[in-house]
Amino acid sequence: MKIVIGCDHAGFAIKNLVKEHIAAKGYEVVDVGTNSADSCHYPLFAHAACEKILSGECALGILICGTGIGMSMAANKHKGIRAACCSDTFSARLTREHNDANMLCFGERVVGAGLALELVDAFLGAEYLNNGNHVTRVAMLAEIEKNN
Numbered sequence: 001m002k003i004v005i006g007c008d009h010a011g012f013a014i015k016n017l018v019k020e021h022i023a024a025k026g027y028e029v030v031d032v033g034t035n036s037a038d039s040c041h042y043p044l045f046a047h048a049a050c051e052k053i054l055s056g057e058c059a060l061g062i063l064i065c066g067t068g069i070g071m072s073m074a075a076n077k078h079k080g081i082r083a084a085c086c087s088d089t090f091s092a093r094l095t096r097e098h099n100d101a102n103m104l105c106f107g108e109r110v111v112g113a114g115l116a117l118e119l120v121d122a123f124l125g126a127e128y129l130n131n132g133n134h135v136t137r138v139a140m141l142a143e144i145e146k147n148n
């Protein structure tokens with residue numbers, strides 16, 4: 001499975017750890033930057049990562065900034081992106097299973113390296129429960145997106 005990953009300067013250190021971690025598990029990683037700890041603007045990298053998912057090149061994505069919030073806000077401006085900002089593994093798993101989230105966001109200034117890798121494992125290891133009310137509700141999200 002191909003995973004896109006992006007960050008701003010505030011997520012740069014953990015992005016490198018996440019890349020190594022998921023590559024070692026056999027995922028193919030597409031890195032859309034940033035590529036240094038120099039100050040930059042998170043919406044640029046959120047947008048680049050979303051394009052990789054919306055084009056079909058990547059199945060899922062991971063975005064890291066200081067809090068994860070700016071990245072998730074930017075990502076959720078894209079039709080078809082369902083980004084979840086998580087700092088616990090229960091939410092990271094459930095957002096795949098119930099919301100069919102296709103983008104995990106978190107903050108390097110919020111979670112440590114150990115928890116970051118566990119969030120990623122919980123998210124990538126879970127599958128959307130493609131039935132019943134989950135399907136109805138995810139379709140409702142798309143309807144809201146279409147009409148607003």
Ligand code: RB5
Pocket residue numbers: 008010011042065066067068069070071107
């Ligand atoms: C950068 O200082 C910081 O604002 C950014 O990484 C992020 O936390 C925004 O949501």
